[in-house]
Amino acid sequence: MNWDAWLPVLVVASSLLPGLVIFFLREGSHRLRTALNLVGAILKLVLVGILIWGVFHEHVYESRWTLAPGLDLVLHADTLSVLFVTLSTVLWLVTTVYAIGYLENAPHRSRFFGFFSLCVSATVGLALAGNLFTFVIFYELLTLSTYPLVAHRGTPEAVRGARIYLAYTLGGGMLLLIGTVWLHVLAGPTAFVEGGILGSLPTEYHPQLKVIFLLLIIGLGVKAALVPLHGWLPQAMVAPAPVSALLHAVAVVKAGAFGIVRVVYDVYGVNFTDQLGLLTGLGIAAAITIVYGSVKALFQDNLKKRLAYSTVSQVSYIALGTAILGPVGTIGGIVHLVHQGIMKITLFFTAGNYAETLGIHKVSEMNGVGRRMPATTLAFSVAALGMIGVPPVAGFVSKWYLGLGAVEAGMASWVMPVLITSSILNAAYFLPVLYRAWFRDPGPAWPAEHIPAARFETSAALLWPPVVTAMLALAAGLFAAAPYSPLEWATLIAHREYGL
Amino acid sequence: MTDAMIGLVALPLTGALATLLLPRSATAVAVGTGLATTVAAGLLLFGVATQGALHYEIGGWNAGLGIALRADGLSALLLMMTSLVVLAASVYASAYFSADSTRDRFWPLWLLLWTSLNALLLSGDLFNLYVTLELLGLSAVALAALGGKRAAVAAALRYLLVGLLGSMMFLAGVSLIYAGYGTLDLAMLRRVVEPGPIAWTALALMTTGLLLKTALFPLHFWLPPAHASAPAPVSAVLSALVVKAAFYLVLRLWLDVFANVVTPVAANLLGLLGASAVLWGSWRALQAERLKLLAAYSTVAQLGYLFLFFPLLLALPPGPTRDLAAGGLVMLALTHGFAKAGLFLAIGIIQQRCGHDTIRDLDGTAQHLPATTFAIALAGVALIGLPPSGAFLGKWQLLAGAVETGQWLWLLVTATGSLLATAYIFRVLGHAFGHRPYPNQPVTVAREEWPALLLAAMAALVLGLAGAPVWKLLEIGI
Numbered sequence: 001m002n003w004d005a006w007l008p009v010l011v012v013a014s015s016l017l018p019g020l021v022i023f024f025l026r027e028g029s030h031r032l033r034t035a036l037n038l039v040g041a042i043l044k045l046v047l048v049g050i051l052i053w054g055v056f057h058e059h060v061y062e063s064r065w066t067l068a069p070g071l072d073l074v075l076h077a078d079t080l081s082v083l084f085v086t087l088s089t090v091l092w093l094v095t096t097v098y099a100i101g102y103l104e105n106a107p108h109r110s111r112f113f114g115f116f117s118l119c120v121s122a123t124v125g126l127a128l129a130g131n132l133f134t135f136v137i138f139y140e141l142l143t144l145s146t147y148p149l150v151a152h153r154g155t156p157e158a159v160r161g162a163r164i165y166l167a168y169t170l171g172g173g174m175l176l177l178i179g180t181v182w183l184h185v186l187a188g189p190t191a192f193v194e195g196g197i198l199g200s201l202p203t204e205y206h207p208q209l210k211v212i213f214l215l216l217i218i219g220l221g222v223k224a225a226l227v228p229l230h231g232w233l234p235q236a237m238v239a240p241a242p243v244s245a246l247l248h249a250v251a252v253v254k255a256g257a258f259g260i261v262r263v264v265y266d267v268y269g270v271n272f273t274d275q276l277g278l279l280t281g282l283g284i285a286a287a288i289t290i291v292y293g294s295v296k297a298l299f300q301d302n303l304k305k306r307l308a309y310s311t312v313s314q315v316s317y318i319a320l321g322t323a324i325l326g327p328v329g330t331i332g333g334i335v336h337l338v339h340q341g342i343m344k345i346t347l348f349f350t351a352g353n354y355a356e357t358l359g360i361h362k363v364s365e366m367n368g369v370g371r372r373m374p375a376t377t378l379a380f381s382v383a384a385l386g387m388i389g390v391p392p393v394a395g396f397v398s399k400w401y402l403g404l405g406a407v408e409a410g411m412a413s414w415v416m417p418v419l420i421t422s423s424i425l426n427a428a429y430f431l432p433v434l435y436r437a438w439f440r441d442p443g444p445a446w447p448a449e450h451i452p453a454a455r456f457e458t459s460a461a462l463l464w465p466p467v468v469t470a471m472l473a474l475a476a477g478l479f480a481a482a483p484y485s486p487l488e489w490a491t492l493i494a495h496r497e498y499g500l
Numbered sequence: 501m502t503d504a505m506i507g508l509v510a511l512p513l514t515g516a517l518a519t520l521l522l523p524r525s526a527t528a529v530a531v532g533t534g535l536a537t538t539v540a541a542g543l544l545l546f547g548v549a550t551q552g553a554l555h556y557e558i559g560g561w562n563a564g565l566g567i568a569l570r571a572d573g574l575s576a577l578l579l580m581m582t583s584l585v586v587l588a589a590s591v592y593a594s595a596y597f598s599a600d601s602t603r604d605r606f607w608p609l610w611l612l613l614w615t616s617l618n619a620l621l622l623s624g625d626l627f628n629l630y631v632t633l634e635l636l637g638l639s640a641v642a643l644a645a646l647g648g649k650r651a652a653v654a655a656a657l658r659y660l661l662v663g664l665l666g667s668m669m670f671l672a673g674v675s676l677i678y679a680g681y682g683t684l685d686l687a688m689l690r691r692v693v694e695p696g697p698i699a700w701t702a703l704a705l706m707t708t709g710l711l712l713k714t715a716l717f718p719l720h721f722w723l724p725p726a727h728a729s730a731p732a733p734v735s736a737v738l739s740a741l742v743v744k745a746a747f748y749l750v751l752r753l754w755l756d757v758f759a760n761v762v763t764p765v766a767a768n769l770l771g772l773l774g775a776s777a778v779l780w781g782s783w784r785a786l787q788a789e790r791l792k793l794l795a796a797y798s799t800v801a802q803l804g805y806l807f808l809f810f811p812l813l814l815a816l817p818p819g820p821t822r823d824l825a826a827g828g829l830v831m832l833a834l835t836h837g838f839a840k841a842g843l844f845l846a847i848g849i850i851q852q853r854c855g856h857d858t859i860r861d862l863d864g865t866a867q868h869l870p871a872t873t874f875a876i877a878l879a880g881v882a883l884i885g886l887p888p889s890g891a892f893l894g895k896w897q898l899l900a901g902a903v904e905t906g907q908w909l910w911l912l913v914t915a916t917g918s919l920l921a922t923a924y925i926f927r928v929l930g931h932a933f934g935h936r937p938y939p940n941q942p943v944t945v946a947r948e949e950w951p952a953l954l955l956a957a958m959a960a961l962v963l964g965l966a967g968a969p970v971w972k973l974l975e976i977g978i
Binding site: 071111140148159166167171178 | 820823824827828831870874881886887888892893896897899900903904911915918919922926930933964965967968970971
């Protein structure tokens with residue numbers, strides 16, 4: 001094996017091995033644990049940097065390991081996987097710093113960070129999966145490694161939330177597995193190839209291929225929180241804030257959305273999917289989810305719950321972009337994979353900061369919080385405005401390309417109303433929060449002030465991560481046309497997919 | 501390499517005698533014997549992989565008169581699993597039994613059981629198979645009764661009667677074969693046997709006897725009490741290996757010796773019984789209040805999966821697709837062996853450290869044993885059939901075979917069974933998360949926890965990630 005074959009393995013191993021060591025650390029060895037976490041995260045970042053450079057220059061990175069005759073575990077870096085790997089790696093580094101601050105003196109930290117690392121390893125493996133078989137393996141591993149994180153607090157609600165999460169995701173995983181096996185029997189090993197591989201199958205397979213598509217999309221839709229498969233997401237809110245960040249931005253819902261993108265573009269091929277008449281169905285499911293999630297978010301007083309329903313809505317932009325035929329819509333969907341991640345992680349970090357610093361869990365308790373925690377609230381505001389789609393924050397770029405793509409594909413008649421409705425609803429559930437935070441007078445006392453204001457408004461490890469991600473969200477919008485920006489990379493993916 | 505075959509029988513037998521004569525150093529002798537036997541199993545596996553199927557006639561007497569030992573890919577794999585499981589359980593048992601009197605009785609029986617298991621897997625004719633099966637049954641019953649409690653003795657007695665009934669039916673079938681064909685040698689029989697009333701009746705008798713011993717639904721009634729009341733290392737070996745030995749014989753008879761006698765109808769019947777076992781066993785495991793009972797019912801379910809393969813294998817034409825399915829079957833059996841042994845050992849630790857194994861009261865107690873809990877989680881992953889366990893690859897082949905032959909019922913049963921398994925495993929694991937801080941050491945009782953962990957990891961990681969040679973080895977005979 002040469003270097004090119006080892007690189008994808010190393011990218012996965014850079015978080016897997018530290019994670020395994022961390023399990024065996026004593027609870028008190030705080031420094032060693034932190035060092036392992038950070039060294040792993042930074043090493044991964046460096047390796048991913050090499051990967052980006054290589055893939056841009058059409059270098060082939062592939063590792064292959066035979067598990068059974070005809071079933072290979074393949075790690076393969078293409079443009080799409082690199083996009084997701086980069087997102088996960090960058091956000092993992094930030095989340096690790098945040099989690100170290102968040103869990104200071106909490107019990108079970110070795111267990112937490114062990115599973116935390118496994119979770120990211122599974123995500124990166126899933127991003128680098130070179131065929132559907134490998135994808136399924138990492139998809140299930142992701143479920144297994146996040147379960148202990150959701151249950152981490154050990155309260156009855158936490159265990160219950162984790163159980164619901166598990167029931168949904170493993171149920172979905174079973175459908176995904178059946179679909180994958182079925183496809184394997186029909187078409188052999190289903191490697192991810194730009195443009196898809198199924199178009200050449202004889203027409204008598206088409207009815208079966210439609211059923212399989214349904215199985216795969218339902219299986220993936222559970223993690224992507226497509227309505228009505230989204231029920232676990234608000235329940236999983238009981239998890240600690242860094243885990244919510246992981247679920248909503250770095251790993252879980254993203255894995256579902258990424259899987260849908262993979263299946264449509266690299267297994268079926270977008271033109272073939274359209275030919276089978278399946279794109280419209282996917283688009284309608286996405287549109288319903290977008291509107292439904294936003295409406296539900298309106299009525300949540302619990303801040304994290306409001307954010308959770310907002311995720312339900314926002315992640316489906318990715319599926320919507322997939323359902324819009326044509327490169328521009330594709331760019332909009334894929335770039336939102338990154339943009340939603342950066343913005344949503346900022347929102348969850350700040351929500352965690354409010355809870356940890358002042359004991360604020362509800363929107364109705366947020367009056368005047370902007371004066372007490374200006375930096376946090378500024379980060380929150382940037383991300384919220386981005387979610388609404390206000391330029392120049394990243395979310396605007398996604399919505400612009402989605403709208404443009406819909407016009408180009410002649411789907412504007414129903415995509416545009418969905419986009420406009422959803423943006424109005426986004427504004428309706430975010431702007432009142434901003435108004436309260438900046439312009440209302442604070443009450444006599446905060447619900448429970450844990451961290452007093454000192455040099456910073458809260459502890460440094462909690463403050464910097466959301467500030468950094470908010471700046472990233474701004475930068476992704478401002479410098480959208482710069483080389484290696486998410487938008488440029490999404491354009492590269494779309495061009496390779498459509499063979500432009 | 502024929503030395504390895506002799507060693508696999510002679511070593512544990514000598515060990516059994518030595519532990520009887522030297523009770524003071526029995527533990528050391530037993531663990532040493534275990535190591536030596538495992539080396540022999542490894543050598544045999546290597547020999548079969550490099551030289552193909554092996555054959556040895558003891559004393560040079562040829563088949564019909566003498567005792568012949570033979571090993572092919574299937575038996576070499578099962579012997580390897582047996583050795584690793586028994587070795588790990590031996591290390592565990594060396595710390596498990598506190599009372600000297602129990603220990604003195606345990607080791608000779610334990611090594612005798614191992615001898616009969618190995619002899620069964622190496623036997624090449626029906627009469628020797630009957631003898632080893634009987635020996636295996638008797639030593640297993642004696643071990644199951646070792647707990648000494650009333651429930652254990654009652655369960656063991658039932659186990660004894662069922663085992664004897666099973667052996668008698670098997671013997672009746674064997675006599676019929678001898679009367680009809682004049683030979684009991686499997687290799688010869690394979691050539692001469694042909695479909696007809698004699699073969700069908702004999703196969704039906706032998707199979708029923710074996711199904712009783714392997715506890716296929718609805719003949720499973722004796723298993724849960726017997727496996728749940730035995731000492732932990734004994735439960736591990738009973739669930740992982742002893743029922744598998746009877747299953748191995750069913751496999752040998754149906755897929756190898758009587759391959760041209762079996763009919764699709766009969767295979768479908770086995771499949772239906774397997775499906776009922778999957779659903780009923782999983783359901784009962786979900787209802788179980790005690791961990792050990794959960795594990796025992798899970799064994800009933802897991803054996804059911806193995807029988808789902810029969811209708812598939814009969815419907816598939818000989819060729820690579822069929823070989824893939826057969827490999828999946830063996831992979832599933834191997835994974836279950838390791839996983840279930842690991843699970844029972846881990847449950848034993850909980851039972852000893854917490855004084856009970858009631859699932860409802862596991863909160864807090866299981867948390868003090870993180871390594872044990874982790875072993876249960878790993879074994880659970882393998883029992884559910886999630887990646888990267890060997891069972892995932894096995895179930896993949898099961899599902900693929902069902903799709904390939906259009907037998908969608910088995911696909912549905914497999915999916916439902918796996919979801920039920922998820923439910924009963926995570927019902928246990930849900931209790932492991934709570935407020936209490938961990939003790940400082942992740943591993944608390946090394947000599948008991950490492951065997952459990954390693955066995956579970958073997959099922960959940962090693963077989964799944966490095967299991968491709970299993971298919972290669974099965975090309976050398978099933």
